[in-house]
Amino acid sequence: MNPLLDKLHSYPFEKLRLLFEQVTPNPQYKAISLGMGEPKHPTPAFIKQALIDNLDGLAVYPTTLGTPEMRAAIAGWLERRYDIPKLNPATQVLPVNGSREALFALAQAVIDKDANSLVISPNPFYQIYEGAAYLAGAEPYFVNSDPARNFGCDYDSIPEEVWKRVALLFVCSPGNPTGAVLSLTDWENLFALSERYGFIIASDECYSEIYFGDEPPLGAMEAAHKLGLTSIGEPYKRLVVFSSLSKRSNVPGLRSGFVAGDADVLKKFLLYRTYHGGAMSTSVQAASIAAWNDETHVEQNREMYCAKFNAITPLLQEVLDVELPDASFYLWADVTRTGLSDTEFAQRLYAEYNVTVLPGSYLAREAHGINPGANRIRMALVAETAEGLEAAQRIVKFCKSL
Incomplete structure (x- = not known):
C-alpha cells in the first residue's frame, strides 16, 4: 500500500x-x-430538464477536454462575472467533475515529489488541501486565520526559508469555514510572492455566488486584471482558479465545475487528467451549460440565503460571538463564553436538543502553537429558513440553560 496514506487524518465527519x-x-x-x-x-x-433532454450522451465516451460549447459557456461566465477579457476556451478552461477532485488532482500534477516541497494552506481549511499535499509527496504548511484580520492569513509572517520550498499555495476565497474574502491588496501580495518564488496559486472560489453585501466577492482573475497582470505576455501565469455549480446552482450531485487560468499549467493538467480519467459526461455538460448561462436562478438562490442569514444571525448573537460573514453559507461562531469547548458544545447540543454542528477544531490543525478552530463551531445554513430558525432557537435555549 502507498505509505503516504498513513499520513491522512480522519475526515471531520x-x-x-x-x-x-x-x-x-x-x-x-x-x-x-x-x-x-x-x-x-x-x-x-x-x-x-437539460439533463433529461440530453441523456443520449450516456451512450458515448466523453473527452477529457470537454465540448467546445461547455468551455465557451465557462469562459463566457467568467468574462461576465468578473469583467475580465475573455479567456481562450481551448487553452485556458477545463471542465472537471466538481472542484473537489480537481483540487486534489492538481497537486498530483504540479508537485515534484522528490523536491522536498511545501504546500501552503489556510488554517482552518478544506481537508482536501492537506490530503492532496501528502499524497503528492509534499508537506502542508499551515497559515492560521486571524479574527483580528477578518480571518485573513498573515502571509508576511512566513519566513523566506519556507517560501523557497513552496510549490503550491491553496487559497479559499470566500473561505470555508470563515466566509472571509481576500482583498485586492491581499491578492497583490500573493501575486508578488508567486512571482518571486515561483509557486502556483490554486484559488478555490466555489462559494463566490453566495454573498450578503452589494458587491460580489473579488475573484483571483478579477484581481489579476485590475492589477494589470493580464496585459503581459503570459496572463494568469502560475494562477489556476476553481469553481463549481454545486453551491451556485444547488446541484452538488451533478459534480460539475471547472479549472481556468494559466494555459501552460492547464496543458500539463489536461495530460494528467487524460490518464487520471477525469472526463465529464456530455449529458452533465449539457445541464452545466444551461446553468452557467443563466443568472436568474443564482440571484434567487442568493436572496434566499440573505433572508435566512438576516433572520438567524441576530438570534444566535444573543448567546454566541458570531458575525455575518463576507460570503459563503457558514456561520463561524466562538463558543468561549458558554464555558464549553467546541467538542463539548457540539456533543451536548446534539444530546439535549438534537441539533448537529461541526466543532471548529476538526477543521483545523495545531500550527504555530494554536489550533485556530478551537472553541469555534461551524454552522451550515443550507436548509430552508424555517428549519434554520428552529435550530437557532434551540441553540439559544441550550446556551441560556448553561
Missing part, C-alpha cells in the same frame, strides 16, 4: 460520528443538522 457514538439525542426534538455544507435549496427545474 468521521470524527463527528465518533464524538456522537455514545450519545442518544433527545427524542422530544426532530433531528436538525447544521453540520454538513450540502446545499438543500431545490435544484432549478430547467437544469434537470
Whole structure:
C-alpha cells in the first residue's frame, strides 16, 4: 500500500460520528443538522430538464477536454462575472467533475515529489488541501486565520526559508469555514510572492455566488486584471482558479465545475487528467451549460440565503460571538463564553436538543502553537429558513440553560 496514506487524518465527519457514538439525542426534538455544507435549496427545474433532454450522451465516451460549447459557456461566465477579457476556451478552461477532485488532482500534477516541497494552506481549511499535499509527496504548511484580520492569513509572517520550498499555495476565497474574502491588496501580495518564488496559486472560489453585501466577492482573475497582470505576455501565469455549480446552482450531485487560468499549467493538467480519467459526461455538460448561462436562478438562490442569514444571525448573537460573514453559507461562531469547548458544545447540543454542528477544531490543525478552530463551531445554513430558525432557537435555549 502507498505509505503516504498513513499520513491522512480522519475526515471531520468521521470524527463527528465518533464524538456522537455514545450519545442518544433527545427524542422530544426532530433531528436538525447544521453540520454538513450540502446545499438543500431545490435544484432549478430547467437544469434537470437539460439533463433529461440530453441523456443520449450516456451512450458515448466523453473527452477529457470537454465540448467546445461547455468551455465557451465557462469562459463566457467568467468574462461576465468578473469583467475580465475573455479567456481562450481551448487553452485556458477545463471542465472537471466538481472542484473537489480537481483540487486534489492538481497537486498530483504540479508537485515534484522528490523536491522536498511545501504546500501552503489556510488554517482552518478544506481537508482536501492537506490530503492532496501528502499524497503528492509534499508537506502542508499551515497559515492560521486571524479574527483580528477578518480571518485573513498573515502571509508576511512566513519566513523566506519556507517560501523557497513552496510549490503550491491553496487559497479559499470566500473561505470555508470563515466566509472571509481576500482583498485586492491581499491578492497583490500573493501575486508578488508567486512571482518571486515561483509557486502556483490554486484559488478555490466555489462559494463566490453566495454573498450578503452589494458587491460580489473579488475573484483571483478579477484581481489579476485590475492589477494589470493580464496585459503581459503570459496572463494568469502560475494562477489556476476553481469553481463549481454545486453551491451556485444547488446541484452538488451533478459534480460539475471547472479549472481556468494559466494555459501552460492547464496543458500539463489536461495530460494528467487524460490518464487520471477525469472526463465529464456530455449529458452533465449539457445541464452545466444551461446553468452557467443563466443568472436568474443564482440571484434567487442568493436572496434566499440573505433572508435566512438576516433572520438567524441576530438570534444566535444573543448567546454566541458570531458575525455575518463576507460570503459563503457558514456561520463561524466562538463558543468561549458558554464555558464549553467546541467538542463539548457540539456533543451536548446534539444530546439535549438534537441539533448537529461541526466543532471548529476538526477543521483545523495545531500550527504555530494554536489550533485556530478551537472553541469555534461551524454552522451550515443550507436548509430552508424555517428549519434554520428552529435550530437557532434551540441553540439559544441550550446556551441560556448553561
